[in-house]
Amino acid sequence: MATLNAHIPSGPLAMKWTRHRNESRLISPANKRKYKVIVVGAGLAGASAAAALAELGYEVHNFVYHDSPRRAHSVAAQGGINAAKNYQNDGDSVWRLFYDTIKGGDFRAREANVYRLAEVSVQIIDHCVALGVPFAREYGGLLDNRSFGGAQVSRTFYARGQTGQQLLLGAYSALCRMIAAGAVKSYTHCEMVDLVVVDGHAKGIIVRDLRTGRISRHNADAVVLATGGYANVYYLSTNALNSNATAIWRAYKRGACFANPCFTQIHPTCIPVSGTYQSKLTLMSESLRNDGRLWVPKRREDCSKPPNEIPESDRDYYLERMYPAYGNLCPRDIASRAAKKVCDEGRGVGPGGRGVYLDFSDAIKRLGVAKVRERYGNLFDMYREITGEDAYQVPMRIYPAVHYTMGGLWVDYNLMSNLPGLFVIGEANFSDHGANRLGASALMQGLADGFFILPATIANYLATVNPAQRPSTDHPAFAEAEAEVTTRLRRLLQCRGKRTPTEFHRELGQLMWDYCGMSRNRAGLELALRRIPELREEFWHNVNVPGEATTLNQALEKANRVADFLELAELMCLDALHREESCGGHFREEHQLPDGEAKRDDEHFAYVAAWEYAGPDRAPVLNREPLVYEEVRMTTRSYK
Amino acid sequence: MKVTLKVWRQKDAQSPGRFVTYVTPELNPNMSFLEMLDVVNEDLIRRGEEPIAFDHDCREGICGTCSLVINGKPHGPHRGVTTCQTYMRSFKDGDTIVIEPFRARAFPVIKDLIVDRSALDRIMWAGGFISVRTGSAPDANTIPVPKDVAERAMDAAQCIGCGACVAACKNASAMLFVAAKISHLGLLPQGQPERYRRARAMIEQMDREGFGACTVTGSCEAVCPKGVSLEFIARMNRDYAVALLKGDPIQRAAAAI
CATH class of the missing domain: 1.10.1060.10 (Alpha-helical ferredoxin)
Incomplete structure (x- = not known):
């Protein structure tokens, strides 16, 4: 069994972070430059961490599989970033942002981490403005805010519908400055394919250069994974096509615990699936729910009518009806399940009856077309490009889709995993969002971890190791890991079966969507747990990967990632099966209240499920970190 | 619908490149241009041939990874749209479509349609x-x-x-x-x-x-x-x-x- 100590500082909640920083180890400037830190990934978390660590004086090596760090998937986030600035004077505070986030996560996140996130949020906005992020402004020149789901205040900062892009470019510019200063070495087109562990400590990574196929070894005093989430296990998701779980999955197989893998987020407002050829799903920002109203026809027979011909009295604004206090701005898990429910009742619209209307006609009447265009123009344009429809004239059709994964590698308060020297930040870790993430919180977490938290906490580990004794890349652990990688790639290429890597991925994704998606039940999960190993077995005998390992080979990259998804999927189902309660995005049909709301079981499941790899063909070991709430009382989450 | 593709294939920066012609399988006009290439590539893989290498990632027009010169125009026929947001309904059944990499001395070809930016x-x-x-x-x-x-x-x-x-x-x-x-x-x-x-x-x-x-x-x-x-x-x-x-x-x- 792994020993999981969250290392939560003592003292009152509001003082923990200050106190921890005051008590954290420091390393003198002359010694900092002797330490080498690897950062994998350059999204908001990775780029900001690499830049901030380099500013402090560490020698930083940054790896991305993209052709440039500026392309990481954070770039696609649309709506905004939360911060407890209270610039609107509407009653916001650090406590409220903390409470909304922990309640939004259905009381399955770690209290101290979430409080710190809310605290740090304020600094993020200051820093990003200083970096030149062109946030939306009011006429007086001060920063503007909008509202997001799960909150009754306006605390979301935004840059049109491209907030993720602008924040990423801000973090990337900070990274560029450090690259130019020679403090960060940037490796592009380089994918981490394994983690190297020496005497129980993370000491390096194995990398494949995607252009040349060359495998190389890189050692360091600490390894930081900022490699994002694993939503692409579902094949269709809003993630970029190359987003994958390989880095965190390799770390898991080297001993890092994987926490709450079944906590996945299904985003309520995405463009519905249109055919089997579909390669990804596109999100329509949650910010649209500020002004758009969700509805379906009251009667099934109206579903095929053009929406503008259905009179007001025959429409069911189901979120406003079911959750009058939050209405269209209730949290994502709740909005998604409500959409599924009305579609299951046969009242869905569009092809296959899997869609609901997101209607702007009231907003256009109230604000005028120009104002709506100013707020959401690029989203309306995107919708038109994809569907060929004009949302200024007819309501958008939307349906939930997989968007984010709250689960990830287990980390303590220092953001270090149970493997000493391995740090995990951003979406790749599990810590802040519990069982459901609120909108505009992912950007906040990525930048909080990278700019402000990790740079302060990493010294607590580094100060305990001697950089002069850093194992060289000739160490047998490096040779062994490299040999495993080469063998695995060779196996994939030698298979020469009949099915493409994508076919396996698509089949896996369908299984996961059907049985480990928006709602789950024992029979379905058990079925998935039988089918996934069969599919994996077939994959290793029947996959067809043409080409060679020594050149750019996209089919090989894909196959290598799908092989990991085929293992991770099983762990997700196992976790979903063991968690006999409903909470946040994890909805077990067996556990619901009479009105269909999630029935949480705090007596038995108020813990983090941290799974530990036990070897091939052996069941993983379940470690439990109890969730102890010192200042917040766990209550039934209600948005009614 | 079906279209004929003339695609630039080039093994690496050192090797000379050439156009190769492919006739696509039956397509749906609501496919994106890159999904069309996915379908062609799936066919190639099943036949044991190397798929066409092309850059792409977010497929929602924001990451800037996708490129391609389509019928002589970077990012294809429409104004203000990336290749990944170009849909097959912009083409006609039976069209011949020429696909090349972004060409510039500062952007050497890495493979097929992928260039070094x-x-x-x-x-x-x-x-x-x-x-x-x-x-x-x-x-x-x-x-x-x-x-x-x-x-x-x-x-x-x-x-x-x-x-x-x-x-x-x-x-x-x-x-x-x-x-x-x-x-x-x-x-x-x-x-x-x-x-x-x-x-x-x-x-x-x-x-x-x-x-x-x-x-x-x-x-x-x-x-x-x-x-x-x-x-x-x-x-x-x-x-x-x-x-x-x-x-x-x-x-x-x-x-x-």
């Missing part, structure tokens, strides 16, 4: 940032930024760094890309202290990378998926001229002592 990163390293240390910033509302200034900066900041402007330009100039960054930061009050130093450093790096000069034909603006305006090039030229007149402020200060 790292030159754009190196221009950013030269000065595409505001030098501010983490943790040292004042409260975000300390410096008001007029709404129209912020909006203008945002117009420039929207650049996704895809390099279509370079591919479209007969001189393979990267001026629109560089102008977008220089204008974004140069418009904001936070970017003022380094404004002229930045303009000069980025332009000098652009020249070193082998990009051509601007002759104001405007093809860059016409293919830019984010509609970045040619006016930013004029703005950049002005900043560059001022930078040359001012000289290096650090050397000037040193000379004065």
Whole structure:
């Protein structure tokens, strides 16, 4: 069994972070430059961490599989970033942002981490403005805010519908400055394919250069994974096509615990699936729910009518009806399940009856077309490009889709995993969002971890190791890991079966969507747990990967990632099966209240499920970190 | 619908490339252009042939990874749209579509349709940032930024760094890309202290990378998926001229002592 100590500082909640920083180890400037830190990934978390660590004086090596760090998937986030600035004077505070986030996560996140996130949020906005992020402004020149789901205040900062892009470019510019200063070495087109562990400590990574196929070894005093989430296990998701779980999955197989893998987020407002050829799903920002109203026809027979011909009295604004206090701005898990429910009742619209209307006609009447265009123009344009429809004239059709994964590698308060020297930040870790993430919180977490938290906490580990004794890349652990990688790639290429890597991925994704998606039940999960190993077995005998390992080979990259998804999927189902309660995005049909709301079981499941790899063909070991709430009382989450 | 593709295939930077013709399987007009290529590639893999290598990632028009010159036009037939947001309904059944990589001396081919755009990163390293240390910033509302200034900066900041402007330009100039960054930061009050130093450093790096000069034909603006305006090039030229007149402020200060 792994020993999981969250290392939560003592003292009152509001003082923990200050106190921890005051008590954290420091390393003198002359010694900092002797330490080498690897950062994998350059999204908001990775780029900001690499830049901030380099500013402090560490020698930083940054790896991305993209052709440039500026392309990481954070770039696609649309709506905004939360911060407890209270610039609107509407009653916001650090406590409220903390409470909304922990309640939004259905009381399955770690209290101290979430409080710190809310605290740090304020600094993020200051820093990003200083970096030149062109946030939306009011006429007086001060920063503007909008509202997001799960909150009754306006605390979301935004840059049109491209907030993720602008924040990423801000973090990337900070990274560029450090690259130019020679403090960060940037490796592009380089994918981490394994983690190297020496005497129980993370000491390096194995990398494949995607252009040349060359495998190389890189050692360091600490390894930081900022490699994002694993939503692409579902094949269709809003993630970029190359987003994958390989880095965190390799770390898991080297001993890092994987926490709450079944906590996945299904985003309520995405463009519905249109055919089997579909390669990804596109999100329509949650910010649209500020002004758009969700509805379906009251009667099934109206579903095929053009929406503008259905009179007001025959429409069911189901979120406003079911959750009058939050209405269209209730949290994502709740909005998604409500959409599924009305579609299951046969009242869905569009092809296959899997869609609901997101209607702007009231907003256009109230604000005028120009104002709506100013707020959401690029989203309306995107919708038109994809569907060929004009949302200024007819309501958008939307349906939930997989968007984010709250689960990830287990980390303590220092953001270090149970493997000493391995740090995990951003979406790749599990810590802040519990069982459901609120909108505009992912950007906040990525930048909080990278700019402000990790740079302060990493010294607590580094100060305990001697950089002069850093194992060289000739160490047998490096040779062994490299040999495993080469063998695995060779196996994939030698298979020469009949099915493409994508076919396996698509089949896996369908299984996961059907049985480990928006709602789950024992029979379905058990079925998935039988089918996934069969599919994996077939994959290793029947996959067809043409080409060679020594050149750019996209089919090989894909196959290598799908092989990991085929293992991770099983762990997700196992976790979903063991968690006999409903909470946040994890909805077990067996556990619901009479009105269909999630029935949480705090007596038995108020813990983090941290799974530990036990070897091939052996069941993983379940470690439990109890969730102890010192200042917040766990209550039934209600948005009614 | 079905279409015929003439696709540029090239093993690596050293090998000569050539066009190879493929007839697609039956397509759905609602497929994206890249999904069409996925379908063709799936077919090739099943036959044990190497799929066509092309760059792509987010497939929602924001990451700037996808490229391709489609029938002579970077990012395909539509204005203000990336290749990944181009749909097959823009083509007709039986069309022949020519697909080439972005071509420029500064963008060497890596394989098939994938080119090396790292030159754009190196221009950013030269000065595409505001030098501010983490943790040292004042409260975000300390410096008001007029709404129209912020909006203008945002117009420039929207650049996704895809390099279509370079591919479209007969001189393979990267001026629109560089102008977008220089204008974004140069418009904001936070970017003022380094404004002229930045303009000069980025332009000098652009020249070193082998990009051509601007002759104001405007093809860059016409293919830019984010509609970045040619006016930013004029703005950049002005900043560059001022930078040359001012000289290096650090050397000037040193000379004065």
